[in-house]
Amino acid sequence: MYMTVEFWGQEFKVNIILGCIGGFLIAVASSMFGFGGGPFMVPLMTVGLGLPMYVVVGSSLLAIFFNTLMGTMRHYQFGNFDLLFFLIMFPAAILAGFIAPQIAKRVSPLIVKRVAVVGLLLLALNLLGVY
Amino acid sequence: MKRTWLSLIIALTATIFMMYQNGAFAQKPTETKAEPVKSEAKQDAKKDAKPEEKKAEEAKPAEAQSITIEIDKTSLNNGGSINVKGMAPAGKPVYLEVWAEPKVRASRFDAEIDKETGKRPYIFYITEEMPAYYKIFTPKDKKEAYEQNKKEGAKWSVSKALKDTGADVAYSVPAKIKIDRYQATLMGSVIGSRGELLTQMDEKENRRRSMQLTKARFRNIDKVLSPDVEVNPDGSYKATIKIREGLAPGKYFIVAVSDKNVKTKPITFENNISFPTMYLSNAGTSLNVMWPFLLVLGIATFGVLMGAGGGFIINPLLVSIWPLPHTVVAGTVMPTVLFSQGSGILNYSRIKFINWKLGCTIGAAMLLGGFIGPKLTEMITLEQFKFVFGWILIILAALMFWQTTPGYIEKNKREQAILKEFQKRAKESVAKKEN
Numbered sequence: 001m002y003m004t005v006e007f008w009g010q011e012f013k014v015n016i017i018l019g020c021i022g023g024f025l026i027a028v029a030s031s032m033f034g035f036g037g038g039p040f041m042v043p044l045m046t047v048g049l050g051l052p053m054y055v056v057v058g059s060s061l062l063a064i065f066f067n068t069l070m071g072t073m074r075h076y077q078f079g080n081f082d083l084l085f086f087l088i089m090f091p092a093a094i095l096a097g098f099i100a101p102q103i104a105k106r107v108s109p110l111i112v113k114r115v116a117v118v119g120l121l122l123l124a125l126n127l128l129g130v131y
Numbered sequence: 132m133k134r135t136w137l138s139l140i141i142a143l144t145a146t147i148f149m150m151y152q153n154g155a156f157a158q159k160p161t162e163t164k165a166e167p168v169k170s171e172a173k174q175d176a177k178k179d180a181k182p183e184e185k186k187a188e189e190a191k192p193a194e195a196q197s198i199t200i201e202i203d204k205t206s207l208n209n210g211g212s213i214n215v216k217g218m219a220p221a222g223k224p225v226y227l228e229v230w231a232e233p234k235v236r237a238s239r240f241d242a243e244i245d246k247e248t249g250k251r252p253y254i255f256y257i258t259e260e261m262p263a264y265y266k267i268f269t270p271k272d273k274k275e276a277y278e279q280n281k282k283e284g285a286k287w288s289v290s291k292a293l294k295d296t297g298a299d300v301a302y303s304v305p306a307k308i309k310i311d312r313y314q315a316t317l318m319g320s321v322i323g324s325r326g327e328l329l330t331q332m333d334e335k336e337n338r339r340r341s342m343q344l345t346k347a348r349f350r351n352i353d354k355v356l357s358p359d360v361e362v363n364p365d366g367s368y369k370a371t372i373k374i375r376e377g378l379a380p381g382k383y384f385i386v387a388v389s390d391k392n393v394k395t396k397p398i399t400f401e402n403n404i405s406f407p408t409m410y411l412s413n414a415g416t417s418l419n420v421m422w423p424f425l426l427v428l429g430i431a432t433f434g435v436l437m438g439a440g441g442g443f444i445i446n447p448l449l450v451s452i453w454p455l456p457h458t459v460v461a462g463t464v465m466p467t468v469l470f471s472q473g474s475g476i477l478n479y480s481r482i483k484f485i486n487w488k489l490g491c492t493i494g495a496a497m498l499l500g501g502f503i504g505p506k507l508t509e510m511i512t513l514e515q516f517k518f519v520f521g522w523i524l525i526i527l528a529a530l531m532f533w534q535t536t537p538g539y540i541e542k543n544k545r546e547q548a549i550l551k552e553f554q555k556r557a558k559e560s561v562a563k564k565e566n
């Protein structure tokens with residue numbers, strides 16, 4: 001089934017079944033483990049659905065927002081939410097949103113991504129008990 | 132157009148959630164049926180327990196055996212050491228059962244094959260009454276048995292360790308906690324319910340299951356047992372109880388036990404904490420709040436820079452550094468991004484950069500996923516959490532690496548140029564409208 005998506009006068013045909021199945025799986029994993037699904041959603045929509053980046057940035061955020069909202073409600077319902085812990089982390093996350101753009105002007109995104117690859121691999125190997 | 136889609140989704144969510152809250156999906160009849168049985172069982176347990184206590188008291192003078200306990204401090208400041216000494220009947224072992232008054236939640240999903248029936252039971256056990264701290268100090272001569280059990284690593288079993296060290300005579304507080312158990316079904320998991328509430332377990336079964344929950348909560352053998360009590364041949368004993376940092380504040384109890392009938396009344400001490408150390412009641416851990424604040428600040432900043440939310444790195448770090456349950460970590464980190472996502476959507480929608488039809492359609496599928504995911508969190512152990520998270524991070528690292536390859540950068544440059552062009556046009560048209 002294909003859905004026609006209109007964006008600033010351009011029309012795109014999107015395989016919506018693939019998008020929904022992919023989105024569903026990402027949502028289960030992300031709400032189960034408590035991370036945002038952005039880095040998986042963007043490749044799904046650009047590579048999987050063949051949409052250009054400028055269509056994806058906003059719409060993927062909207063799709064993820066639904067997941068975060070539902071995941072938050074459900075975690076709260078199951079008693080997994082610790083208010084004090086939230087009040088510690090929330091200001092830090094907001095503050096980071098102001099600091100990051102200041103740093104972003106000075107460092108190359110390529111270097112940040114390379115550091116991230118190494119860091120993520122090290123963390124992953126640690127979690128898998130390799131070292 | 133966007134209003135129609137948005138209101139449709141919101142209405143749908145609200146309906147499903149209300150239906151769920153009203154218990155339309157839950158197997159309600161069985162739950163209500165289970166209720167009276169539960170209270171009966173509770174009363175029975177109380178009745179049973181009372182005479183036994185009396186018996187124990189009566190037994191003491193008859194045998195002319197008694198045990199005394201003395202502590203040198205009654206208050207601690209975020210952990211410390213307490214010296215315990217006393218007198219026990221000569222030649223008998225002495226166990227010290229120590230527990231905290233604050234209670235935390237512990238849960239375990241039993242999907243291991245039952246040796247008797249050969250089937251997987253799929254039963255979810257949960258209690259809200261596990262002491263935030265629980266430890267049995269055993270005589271020093273049980274060290275060998277303790278070490279033997281410690282060698283089994285993550286596979287150690289509380290019941291075997293208690294039996295081997297003889298500490299099962301002292302194991303009494305968790306044995307009496309109220310444990311709920313649910314029969315999980317595939318259908319139940321799909322609609323996101325814990326399943327059918329089963330009847331209360333008998334005392335013996337409750338004790339056995341409480342041991343598994345004790346392990347689920349405290350993870351390591353050195354958190355539950357410690358061969359530290361020095362018992363002299365004349366019956367005098369002494370021990371140093373170390374209360375580590377980061378434990379729950381409040382009242383703690385110590386009971387000295389020699390055997391089933393010879394035990395002291397609980398003696399109490401207080402554990403105090405002061406700012407910046409705070410107690411996370413849901414997680415059952417005290418910590419200096421500056422550290423998680425700085426950690427989240429650093430990681431979230433890096434997360435924004437690399438274009439992935441910080442949750443990927445924060446969650447595994449939080450469960451590794453502090454003894455926080457993975458359920459609480461996942462459930463608390465998730466809402467922190469809610470507001471940044473919301474403001475992001477607002478900004479994009481101002482310049483008409485969101486396709487509501489596409490976002491809401493995929494969003495509906497993600498809504499369903501978000502409904503199921505949080506329930507799965509409590510069905511897995513910390514080890515499984517870490518294992519799956521490890522693989523997710525490897526996939527993420529691969530995606531990140533792909534974004535640093537020359538082909539991707541070239542394509543991305545073109546796309547970014549178009550993105551900027553569109554953003555410029557969007558801003559201009561918004562400005563025009565406002566004028």
